[in-house]
Amino acid sequence: MNIGNLIKISLRALANNKMRAFLTMLGIIIGVASVITMLAIGQGSKISIQSQISEMGSNMLMIQPGAGMMGGVRQSASNMQSLKMEDYNSIRDNVSYISQISPSVSSSGQFIFGANNYPASISGVNTEYPDIRKLTINEGNMFTDQQIKSAAKVCVIGQTIITNLFTNGEDPIGKIIRFNKIPFTVIGTLNAKGYNSMGMDQDNIVLAPYTTIQKRILAITYIQGIFASATTEGVTDKATDQISTILRTNHKLKATDDDDFNIRSQEELSSMLTSTSDMMTILLACIAGISLLVGGIGIMNIMYVSVKERTREIGLRMSIGAKGKDILAQFLIEAILISFTGGIIGVIFGVGASIIVNVALSWPVSVLPYSVLLSFLVCTVTGVFFGWYPAKTASELDPIEALRYE
Amino acid sequence: MSKIIIDIKDLKRNFIVGEETVHALRGISFSIKEGEFVTIMGASGSGKSTLLNQLGCLDTPSSGEYLLDGHSVGDMDKNERSTIRNRKIGFVFQSYNLLPKTTALENVELPLLYNPSYSMKERKEKSQAALEAVGLGDRLYHKSNQMSGGQMQRVAIARALVNDPVLILADEATGNLDSRTAYEIIVLLQELYKKGRTIIFVTHNPDLAAFSSRNIVLRDGKIIKDSLNEKIESAKVALEKLPKQED
Numbered sequence: 212m213n214i215g216n217l218i219k220i221s222l223r224a225l226a227n228n229k230m231r232a233f234l235t236m237l238g239i240i241i242g243v244a245s246v247i248t249m250l251a252i253g254q255g256s257k258i259s260i261q262s263q264i265s266e267m268g269s270n271m272l273m274i275q276p277g278a279g280m281m282g283g284v285r286q287s288a289s290n291m292q293s294l295k296m297e298d299y300n301s302i303r304d305n306v307s308y309i310s311q312i313s314p315s316v317s318s319s320g321q322f323i324f325g326a327n328n329y330p331a332s333i334s335g336v337n338t339e340y341p342d343i344r345k346l347t348i349n350e351g352n353m354f355t356d357q358q359i360k361s362a363a364k365v366c367v368i369g370q371t372i373i374t375n376l377f378t379n380g381e382d383p384i385g386k387i388i389r390f391n392k393i394p395f396t397v398i399g400t401l402n403a404k405g406y407n408s409m410g411m412d413q414d415n416i417v418l419a420p421y422t423t424i425q426k427r428i429l430a431i432t433y434i435q436g437i438f439a440s441a442t443t444e445g446v447t448d449k450a451t452d453q454i455s456t457i458l459r460t461n462h463k464l465k466a467t468d469d470d471d472f473n474i475r476s477q478e479e480l481s482s483m484l485t486s487t488s489d490m491m492t493i494l495l496a497c498i499a500g501i502s503l504l505v506g507g508i509g510i511m512n513i514m515y516v517s518v519k520e521r522t523r524e525i526g527l528r529m530s531i532g533a534k535g536k537d538i539l540a541q542f543l544i545e546a547i548l549i550s551f552t553g554g555i556i557g558v559i560f561g562v563g564a565s566i567i568v569n570v571a572l573s574w575p576v577s578v579l580p581y582s583v584l585l586s587f588l589v590c591t592v593t594g595v596f597f598g599w600y601p602a603k604t605a606s607e608l609d610p611i612e613a614l615r616y617e
Numbered sequence: 618m619s620k621i622i623i624d625i626k627d628l629k630r631n632f633i634v635g636e637e638t639v640h641a642l643r644g645i646s647f648s649i650k651e652g653e654f655v656t657i658m659g660a661s662g663s664g665k666s667t668l669l670n671q672l673g674c675l676d677t678p679s680s681g682e683y684l685l686d687g688h689s690v691g692d693m694d695k696n697e698r699s700t701i702r703n704r705k706i707g708f709v710f711q712s713y714n715l716l717p718k719t720t721a722l723e724n725v726e727l728p729l730l731y732n733p734s735y736s737m738k739e740r741k742e743k744s745q746a747a748l749e750a751v752g753l754g755d756r757l758y759h760k761s762n763q764m765s766g767g768q769m770q771r772v773a774i775a776r777a778l779v780n781d782p783v784l785i786l787a788d789e790a791t792g793n794l795d796s797r798t799a800y801e802i803i804v805l806l807q808e809l810y811k812k813g814r815t816i817i818f819v820t821h822n823p824d825l826a827a828f829s830s831r832n833i834v835l836r837d838g839k840i841i842k843d844s845l846n847e848k849i850e851s852a853k854v855a856l857e858k859l860p861k862q863e864d
Contacts, residue, residue: 216730227718527714530675531728531776532703534696611675614710 217537221544228517235513236553238506239593243557243586244564246499250582251565253492255575260484264477270444271343272309273475274302274437274454292433293471298461299437305457308441308450313340315436316424320391322376322417329375333366333390333417335424336438341367341401343440346416351384351399354420362422366390367399369416393427395419447476503586506553507593514546514601525605526613539606546598547591554590558583621684622783622815623649623672628681630667641667643838644681649817649831651783654810654849656826657819659835666788668835669819673706673786674698686783703731707777711789713769715761721748721772722757728780747775751805767798774805778814785809787818791825797859803828803852828852 225232261269276291299314319332334340338353354365368376368383377383383397395417404413425431441450451474458472518525525538533541561583565576630642641664649655659665670676671683674690675698683690686705693701702708707728715724725744729735735743748757751771761769770790777785787806791799807828810816818829826832827850834842 213733216733220730223716223719223723227716523714524716527710527716528727528731529699530673530702530708532699532731532780534699534731536696537699537731611670614714 214540217540217544218548221541221548224521224541225545225548231513231517232549235510235549236556238509239503239550239553239590240506240557240560242499242503242506243554243590244560245502246496246586246589247558247561247578247582248564248568248576249495249499250492251561251576251578252568252574253488253495254577254579254582255569257485257488257492258577259575260488264484269477270441270447271477272439272441272447272450272454273473274439274458275435275473275475277469277471277473291471292431293462294434294437295461296432296434298458299434301457301461302437302439302454306439306450306453308446308453309439310442311339311343312437312439313337313343314421314434315340315438316421316429316431316434318391318424318428322372322388322390324376324386324388327376327378329372331372331415331417333419333424333428335419335421335428337421340418340438343438346404346418347402349400349402350382351397353399354418359420359422362426363420364393364395364423364427365398366395366417366419367401368397368418369401369414370403371412371415372417373400390417391428441476451476500589503589503593506590507550507597510546510550510594511597511601514542514598515604518542518601518605521605522608522613522616525608526610526616529608529610530614535606538608539602542602542605543595543598546594546602550590550594550598554587557590558587561586619651621648622651622686623647623817624682624684625671626682628668628671628678628683630664630671630676631679640838642671642678645835645838645840646681647833647840647843649815651815652810652813653831654806654816654829655818655831655833656829657817657833657835658821658823658826660821662837663835664838665819665821665835667838669786669788672784672817673708674702699731703728704780705783707774707780707782707785709770709773709777709785709787709790711792713761713766713773713793715769715772715776718760718762720758720760721753721764721775724761724772725775725779727776732780743779744775747779748772750778750809751775765798766794767801770794770798770802771805774802774809778809783815785814785816787816789820790818791820791822797856800852800856800859804856807849807852828855 274294276293296314299312302309303312313336316335317332319330321328321330337359338356341347341353348367351367353367354363358365366388368388373383376388377386383400386397387394388397389395401414401416407413421434425434439450439454441447454474455470459470462471464471528538562578565578568574569576625648626646628642628645629640632639632641645668657665657668667676671678674685674693677693678691681691685701688701690698690701716727722741722744725747726740729740729743745754745757748754751774753768753771753775756764756768761772764772791802794802803825806816806818810830818825827846829846830849831845832842833840
């Protein structure tokens with residue numbers, strides 16, 4: 212008995228009962244479509260959460276001086292002067308897992324423009340800082356390395372500063388604002404970022420060359436912190452280790468000494484949010500899996516009824532020479548064809564539904580190739596699994612009894 | 618001397634029903650040569666159906682020997698019996714047993730689908746030839762539910778012919794048909810007989826014995842009569858004698 216003939220026989224049998232075949236398929240179609248859609252929604256929200264986190268700079272590392280002892284008195288971190296430009300330089304030159312790095316010094320005070328004033332802090336950074344913090348220039352330009360070298364009195368300001376200082380809607384570019392009586396020329400503005408998850412206004416920000424802050428405002432040579440970006444989120448641990456080794460060497464710490472610095476990463480936040488959305492994906496997949504299972508049971512149910520209903524047909528096939536295994540194969544192929552076709556239609560529906568969800572509800576979705584493959588595989592296996600018992604029952608019929616069955 | 622197709626020696630078949638043993642066939646012996654048209658008759662309970670199942674290789678004897686075209690059926694397993702049914706026997710049933718909503722051609726093709734040695738082309742040619750032989754050459758693509766009882770039985774006969782069997786086994790093949798159509802089917806079977814086909818026709822209708830070349834009568838699991846019919850009546854003549862029906 213060749214397989215081509217068996218497929219032909221099964222196809223003809225299915226064609227004779229198109230409605231029944233379709234209804235059986237419906238279970239599988241809904242099952243597969245829901246698995247794909249649910250996983251797409253789950254994955255979409257996971258990706259969107261991840262991108263929100265990386266908006267915040269999930270691969271960002273913050274290095275601050277640690278609270279140390281000075282003559283037996285424990286000092287606040289901001290008073291520590293242990294981080295130097297040399298530390299910054301050696302981290303920049305020696306840590307391979309870092310893509311961007313910027314020193315940071317800051318001072319707070321009152322900004323004045325015309326009759327308006329607004330309290331804010333000014334951050335002294337270098338040109339890589341906006342990339343690390345995922346800040347983007349709206350109008351104008353970021354200051355240049357040349358301006359850093361010359362400690363130019365220029366600044367880039369965030370949207371909150373603009374709304375509070377330029378109340379008449381003036382174009383801030385080129386205007387001079389004063390910070391603690393020192394005039395700064397506004398050379399660029401930043402795009403709005405809104406509040407972060409801690410409720411801090413990320414637009415209440417003024418960036419200036421760190422040299423300007425060091426020399427003209429604070430009159431210091433040390434730096435208050437270093438911001439860096441790990442090349443990817445995954446290597447933040449390795450970057451942290453490397454930085455820590457370099458700083459310990461630079462600071463001549465003995466093996467027994469505590470670190471005199473802190474390195475903070477966003478990984479905890481990121482892993483927490485990812486695990487939340489992972490859990491949601493699993494939940495959705497479970498629900499979808501159940502509907503696939505119900506679809507499978509639908510196949511078994513219909514196949515079983517179909518075997519009963521077609522007892523005489525089975526008897527006839529046996530009397531004209533079909534062997535038990537031919538009957539088994541026929542019913543199994545029917546089940547597989549139903550679930551396979553249902554699977555294909557389900558994939559189309561699932562992808563379609565994902566697109567509709569995306570367009571109509573503007574939810575982020577992402578159809579995973581593996582979820583398509585998986586649900587396809589599962590539905591075929593379901594077909595075989597749930598088709599097996601009815602097919603086996605059919606193949607074990609006695610032709611004499613089957614022919615006489617009413 | 619023509620070839621012996623069926624050779625049965627002291628065939629017995631017992632069924633165990635509860636604690637009782639029912640002797641359906643109590644030792645039957647006969648042989649059928651190629652080209653015979655045999656009617657097997659008997660009242661219900663005479664063992665006719667059991668014998669039919671034996672002849673059709675659907676069942677195995679409790680004891681005794683059955684040689685079909687030289688093959689001992691008693692020694693065969695289920696699969697071997699399936700194969701021999703597929704190659705050597707053509708069945709015609711009382712209730713036609715056509716696949717529903719399926720064309721005549723596809724119905725006739727069915728036995729060949731279970732025989733891998735036929736190609737698709739051969740299958741179609743043979744099926745078409747078989748349908749032409751039963752006078753349905755113009756209804757190849759009619760579906761079984763669009764046909765009358767007589768036409769369906771013709772398709773069933775074509776299906777029985779398509780695998781070139783050594784034996785056509787008809788079980789009450791006219792039982793569901795009105796007498797006119799029944800005679801038409803007998804006419805067809807007589808034509809096949811004249812072409813040299815071996816036919817066994819199992820029936821409880823004694824009128825049909827006159828149209829066959831040999832008549833075996835069963836009662837209580839034994840043969841009570843086995844006679845050759847010297848004067849075979851023509852079913853065609855009988856058909857013409859029937860009063861014309863007004864529809």
